[in-house]
Structure formats: structure tokens, C-alpha cells
Amino acid sequence: MYFLSFVWHKTLLALAPPSRPPPSTPVLTTCAHFNPATGPLTPLGDWCSxxxxxxxxxxxxxxxKHLFAMEASNTLDGGYLERQAPGAGLGPCSSPMASRERASVVDWMTEAAGVVGLPSDVLFLGVALLDRFLAARVAAAAEAAACGAKPAAPERPLQLVAAVALWVATKYEHGYGASVEVFRRDLLCGMYSRRDLLDTEAELLRAVDYRLSSIVTPHAFLTRAFRGLPAREAARAARAPAAAAAADALFYLTSYLSEAALLEYSMLPFAPSAVAASALALAHLLLGLPVTSEELRARSGYGWEDITLPFAxxxxxxxxxxxxGANRTPYAAWTKFLTAETRWAAAVPPLLSFADPRLPEVTAGRAAAPAGAAGAPPLQRRPSLKRQRAGATAAAAKGAAAGRRQEEDGGAAAGALGACALFCPTP
Incomplete structure (x- = not known):
């Protein structure tokens, strides 16, 4: 048997055509658009130039322009809490939900994102999904009340909806996400089953009409603004550590302000692009960096005159x-940005009036420096971590005390709109 197989193999080798030497000219010479003398029509170097x-x-x-178009195609009902029907609210036992409760849920989402290790883009999208889910529930309850029927969708606890919103945002933004058991065990402490999370996910996706790709958050506009930040790129190219540190401080302070804006219900009527532009402008003022209206418009699409109300x-x-934070009841965003990695962005004191010493520098810089020529001042040497933490707490306490004295004297800060709806819910 083995002998017959050996003979058959030798016979096939004998009948096979002889091997040919490789051609001397490339096979690409058969292409009509290729000339061996000059090479391809488009040099390979131009393809990666x-x-x-x-x-x-x-x-x-x-x-x-594309971001603005997507923003206009998928807007949010910024006043959905005021449209809650009696007996069909978003709170426990169908009670009306106040802005303070929403702020507590968003604060928990910020803390939960830090526990699981979720980036900022997931947090922004998760909060946007939560607001759209609540707005859809209010609209469905109002429609059912007008028809004299009960809402078809069951009530979902806000903490469960918030955790599922983060889970969906993680899978959408990064194509993968932590297991459902991680969210159920680490964030929800095992209070809900796997089926509860999956059912809530399906209801959340139906509420947003499966249009996750058209939801634009302030994070998208800030990413675009800082991607081509001239001062940061020039500083790193010239190896200027002080200017690069100032650019990093601007980035983290803007990120901190934009995440703090998520807490305030009264910021929902403003477009995400306007919130991002306000955060960028306020960060410049807090750091004493000059920025003209033309520069602000080039980075964010808005000028100073376009963001008066969201900026206030x-x-x-x-x-x-x-x-x-000074009263030792900090929000998760304040704690998150009170670290050395974030350049102690939460330790920057707020603006209370036009008497702030940082504002004249900005005004003088605007008048003296031409457009596009504003440079970041060098930063001083930072003290030790222990002194930085102590200084951050003292600065926050000083700002809070100044604010209380200002309220007692009856003088409100210029441009202020009074207390936020976060602390004084709108009836």
C-alpha cells in the first residue's frame, strides 16, 4: 500500500510543468496607468503627507459645522420638570421631582464614574441619556393623563436608570464596556437583578429612539477646542514647561466647570455648545488669561456677546x-478635580464681583495684546501636596465667607442671577 502511494506521488511530480523563473519586470507593468520609467502617477510620499x-x-x-448640525437635530426639552403632571411625577410614589433630586442623581453618577473608572465622555453622554429618559417619561405621563389612562411603562428607580445610562454610554463611546455584573454589584450593591438592568436598557434606548449618534454633549465641543489649542502646542514644541503647565491648567479648569454645569438643571435650556463656550471663557477669567471675542469665537463658535446668560x-x-466644598459637603466633581493630576482645578477661587484682581489683568490684556498674540503667564513654583490641600480648603472657605458677607451686605455680584436652582428649586 505504501509502495503504491510512493509511486503515485512520483508520477504526479513527473507530470507537473517545470517551474518558471520569476519575471524580470514587475507585474504592475500590465496596468495601463503605470510607467516603469516614471513610477506611479501619485508618489507614495504624497499619500501620507x-x-x-x-x-x-x-x-x-x-x-x-457638523457638530452644530447634529446639536440642532437632537435637542432636549430643558424644562421637563415643570411639565410633570400631578400624581404622575418622576419622584418616589409618582411625586413631582425637584431639581435638587436631579442634582443628587448627577452627583452620584459622577462619583460612580470615578469608582468604575469611566472617562469624562461617558459621564457627559450618560447624563444626557438620563435627561432624555426623564423628559420622555414626563411626555408619556402627560399624554396618558390627557387621555385618562395610566402610563404603560413601569416606574424605574432613578439610581437604576442612572447606572444603566452610564453602562449604555460606555458601550457606545468605546465599543466595549464593563460587564453588567460590575454595574449591578459595584454600583447598585446587588439590589437589582440582571433582568432589571436589561429591561431598563431597552426602555432607555426606546426613549431616545435609538439615536445615540446624534446626541452631542459639551465634551465634544471642548475636545475640538483643545485639540488645536495654539498655546499648548506651541509651548510643547518649544519645550516651555511654564506655558505648557498654564495650558494644562486651562484644560482641567474648563473640564471641571463643564462637569459642574451638569449638576444645574437651569443649564439644560442652553445648547451644549454654549455651555462649553461659557466654561472655556470662565476658565480664562479665573486664571487671568487674556482672550478676545475673536479668539473665543474661533475656538468655540461663540463670542463674548453670545454667552451672556449661560456664562452668568x-x-x-x-x-x-x-x-x-468649603462647608465640607463637597460634590463629586469638586473632589475629582482637587488632585495634583488635575492641576488642582477645584482650588481656583470663584469670581464674586468686578473687584476681583484677576479681571483688570484680563481687561488690560485685551486692550494691549493684539488678537491671537495673548500668551500665558508663567506659573509660580507649586508648594508641597500637603500645603496645596490646605491652601485649597482655605481658598474655598475664604470664597464662601466672602460670598456670605456679600449676601449679608445686600450686594449681589455683578452679572449674577441669584441662587441656582440647584439649591433653590424652581416651583
Whole structure:
């Protein structure tokens, strides 16, 4: 048997055609668009060439226009809490839900994101999903009340909905996410079953009509604004540590302000792009960095005259969050950005009036420096971590005390709108 197989193998080898030497010319010569003398029509180096400044500016403008179009295509009902029907509210036992309760849920989401290790884009999308879910429930309850029927959807605890919103945002933003058991065990302490989380996920996706791709958050606009930050890139290229540190401080302070804005229900009527522009503008003022209206418009799409109202609300939110931290009842965003990795962004004192010493520098810088020529001042040497923490607490306490004295004297800060709805819920 083995002998017959050996003979058959030798026979096949004998009948096979002889091997040919490799061709001397490349196979690509058969292509009509290839000339062996000159090479391909498009050099390979041009395919990976660095785009010019004009091309980068065109791409940046096109991307910003795309973000604005997506923002306009999927808006949020910013006043859904005022539209709660009697006996069909979002609170426990169908009671009306106040803005203070929403702020508590968002604060828990910020803390939960830190426990699981979720990035900021997941937190922003999770809060946006939560607001859209609550707005859809209010609309469904109002429609059912008008028809004299009960809502078809069962009541979902806010903590369960918030955890599922973070889970869905994680899977969408990064294509993968932690196991459902991690959210059920670590965030919800095993109070709900796996089926409860899956049913809530299905209801959440139906509430947003499965349109997660068109939900734009302030994080998207801030990512675009800091991606081409001229001062940061120039500082790193020139190896200037002080200017690079100032740019990092601006980035973390803007991120801190935008996450603090998530707590305030009264910020929902404003577009995410306006919230991002207000955070960027307020961060410049808090750090004493000059920025003109043209520079602000180039980075965010808004000028100073376009963000008067959201800027005033965000400034007051910053005051209240710093005051809560000084009173030893801090919010998760304040604790998150009170670290050395975030350049102690939460330790920056708020603006209380036009008498703040940081404002004249900005005004003088605007008048003296031409557009696009504003540079970041060098930062002083930082003290030890222990002194930084002590100084942060003292600065926050000083700001809170100044704010209380200002209220007692009857003088409100210029541009302030009074207490936030976060602490004084709108009836």
C-alpha cells in the first residue's frame, strides 16, 4: 500500500510543468496607468503627507459645522420638570421631582464614574441619556393623563436608570464596556437583578429612539477646542514647561466647570455648545488669561456677546460648588478635580464681583495684546501636596465667607442671577 502511494506521488511530480523563473519586470507593468520609467502617477510620499494649515482650518470649520448640525437635530426639552403632571411625577410614589433630586442623581453618577473608572465622555453622554429618559417619561405621563389612562411603562428607580445610562454610554463611546455584573454589584450593591438592568436598557434606548449618534454633549465641543489649542502646542514644541503647565491648567479648569454645569438643571435650556463656550471663557477669567471675542469665537463658535446668560449661570454654579466644598459637603466633581493630576482645578477661587484682581489683568490684556498674540503667564513654583490641600480648603472657605458677607451686605455680584436652582428649586 505504501509502495503504491510512493509511486503515485512520483508520477504526479513527473507530470507537473517545470517551474518558471520569476519575471524580470514587475507585474504592475500590465496596468495601463503605470510607467516603469516614471513610477506611479501619485508618489507614495504624497499619500501620507502632512496637511497644510489651510487644510487643517477647513477641516476644523467643517467639523464644527457638523457638530452644530447634529446639536440642532437632537435637542432636549430643558424644562421637563415643570411639565410633570400631578400624581404622575418622576419622584418616589409618582411625586413631582425637584431639581435638587436631579442634582443628587448627577452627583452620584459622577462619583460612580470615578469608582468604575469611566472617562469624562461617558459621564457627559450618560447624563444626557438620563435627561432624555426623564423628559420622555414626563411626555408619556402627560399624554396618558390627557387621555385618562395610566402610563404603560413601569416606574424605574432613578439610581437604576442612572447606572444603566452610564453602562449604555460606555458601550457606545468605546465599543466595549464593563460587564453588567460590575454595574449591578459595584454600583447598585446587588439590589437589582440582571433582568432589571436589561429591561431598563431597552426602555432607555426606546426613549431616545435609538439615536445615540446624534446626541452631542459639551465634551465634544471642548475636545475640538483643545485639540488645536495654539498655546499648548506651541509651548510643547518649544519645550516651555511654564506655558505648557498654564495650558494644562486651562484644560482641567474648563473640564471641571463643564462637569459642574451638569449638576444645574437651569443649564439644560442652553445648547451644549454654549455651555462649553461659557466654561472655556470662565476658565480664562479665573486664571487671568487674556482672550478676545475673536479668539473665543474661533475656538468655540461663540463670542463674548453670545454667552451672556449661560456664562452668568455657570459663574454662579461655580460659586455654589466651591461653597459646598468649603462647608465640607463637597460634590463629586469638586473632589475629582482637587488632585495634583488635575492641576488642582477645584482650588481656583470663584469670581464674586468686578473687584476681583484677576479681571483688570484680563481687561488690560485685551486692550494691549493684539488678537491671537495673548500668551500665558508663567506659573509660580507649586508648594508641597500637603500645603496645596490646605491652601485649597482655605481658598474655598475664604470664597464662601466672602460670598456670605456679600449676601449679608445686600450686594449681589455683578452679572449674577441669584441662587441656582440647584439649591433653590424652581416651583
Amino acid at each position: 502632512t496637511p497644510s494649515e489651510e487644510e487643517e482650518e477647513d477641516d476644523d470649520r467643517s467639523y464644527l 449661570w455657570l459663574r454662579q454654579v461655580h460659586v455654589e460648588v466651591c461653597r459646598a
